[in-house]
Amino acid sequence: MPDVKVAIVHEWLESYAGSERVVEQMLRIWPEAELHAVCDVLPEAERGFLGGRQVRTSFIQRLPFARTQFRKYLSLMPLAVEQFDLSAYDLVLSSNHAVAKGVITGPGQLHVSYVHSPMRYAWDLQHQYLRQAGLERGPMSLYTRWLFHRMRLWDHATADRVDAIVANSRYIAERIEKVWRRPSTVIHPPVDVERFTLGAAREDHYLIATRMVPYKRVELVAEAFRAMPERRLVICGDGPGLAQAREAAAGAPNIVFRGRVPQAELVQLIRTARAFLHAAEEDFGIGMVEAQACGTPLIAFGRGGARDIVRPDTGVLFPEQSAASVxxxxxxxxxxxxxxxxxxxxxxxxxxxxAAFRERFRAHVEALLAAREAACASA
Structure with a gap:
């Protein structure tokens, strides 16, 4: 598509994580695309995937303390993305988990939004967020609830600005249908499977490796293995949920906590594990794909992205987030x-x-562009 001028809109650039990997592949498909973001605080060591590109940021970039506390400007982010002048572009691609899809485009432009998730904390996870943030009562709780109410109204309204929506899993497609009443096409996010290789000999341990945050439900896995002393469990990771997981594993010599381990050591633990466990309800679940790339079977909670990843010949799903189900x-x-x-x-x-992501996403966008061109020609 040499004659198509492309803009990519991302929420914020803070670290090289899952959503940034999607942007990276978009930039590989359309290397001449220009990148926009609400703010850019990406460390120099993680900027390699940008290929030296200049990032066009919003006014939030220049506000006080934005480099460290830009999330506190959430109430201004809808206004910020609406100020991007995208009138010169034929194709606008937004990478959305908060506000990016709200950019304004004209009738002669195609806007395709790759949705990692609708705004979780404003929709079905609002009450969980308020509990975890200690905002269930008081003036700040009222303000936050009012803000989320306003964000929901804006989020729903701006879903109609998008010409085509791509979801990163069937689970996210269901959430999109629920909150925006819009259909979507599922194209799974890219995973760097090439840096993983098949394991050789399997050892006797089961493995869970994740950030220790409450929704990961690591304590359920620890409780289950405490009741199965003949099976060995290795837990890798750190975070605020570590204490709860340790409490659930109290007195169980078959459960080993390794904390954060170097990447090479973690990969080796995955390659030699009997199975990789995942108890969270994820939008997708890149860690599960990485385990499969090592030839390691999965035991995962059967909701969220795990339904797209686990096949009957590569692992098992469990129906409830409970120790008995694990x-x-x-x-x-x-x-x-x-x-x-x-x-x-x-x-x-x-x-x-x-490579699979690039092939599918490029084909999908090119088909949308061709359909738009055909419709304009017949009008």
Whole structure:
């Protein structure tokens, strides 16, 4: 598409994480695209994927303390994205989990939004956010509830500004349908599966590796393995939920906490684990794909992105976030384990490679552009 001028709009650039990997692949598909973001505080060491591009930021970039506390300007972000002048572009791609889809485009432009999730804390996770932030009562609670109410109204209204929506999983497609009443096309996010290789000999440990935050439900896995002393569990990660996980594992010599481990050591633990456990309800779940790329089977909670990742020949799903459900899943896995081949797990992971993402996303956008051109020609 040499004649198409492309703009990519991202919420904020803070770290090189999952949503930034999507932007990275968009930039590889359209290397001449110009990148816009509400603010850019990305450390120099993590800017390589930008290829030296200048990022066009909003007025929030220049507000006091924006480099460290830009999230406190959430109430201004809808206004900020609406100030981007995108009139010179034929194709606008937004990478959205908060406000990016709210940019203003004209009738001669195609706006495709890749949605990592509708604004979680403003919709179905509002009450969970308020509890975790200690904002269930008081003046700040009232202000935050009012702000989320205003954000919901804006978020729903601006969904109609998008010409086509792409969801990163079936779970997110369902959330989009629920909160925006819009259909979407599922294209899974890119995972760097090439940096993982098949494991050799399997050892006797099960593994859970994740950020220790409450919704990850690591304590459920610890409680389950405390009741299964003949099975060994290794837990890697750190965060505010670590104390709860340790409490759930109290007195269990078969459970080992490793904290944060170097990447090479973590990959080796994954490559040699009997299975990789995941108890959270995720939008997608990149860690599960990385485990599959190592040939490691999965035992995962059967909601969210896990439904798109786990196949009957690569792992098992459990129906409830409870220790009893985890225990039953481990037993089912051990009965099926002889039939789960590492090569099948690896093959499954390749469905989510960066190359697969580029191929699917490019084809989808080009089809939308062709359909728009045909419609204009026949008008």
């Amino acid at each position: 225990m039953e899943a481990v037993r089912r896995f051990e009965a099926l384990a002889p039939m789960i081949r590492p090569e099948a797990c690896r093959e499954n992971a390749l469905r989510f490679s960066a």
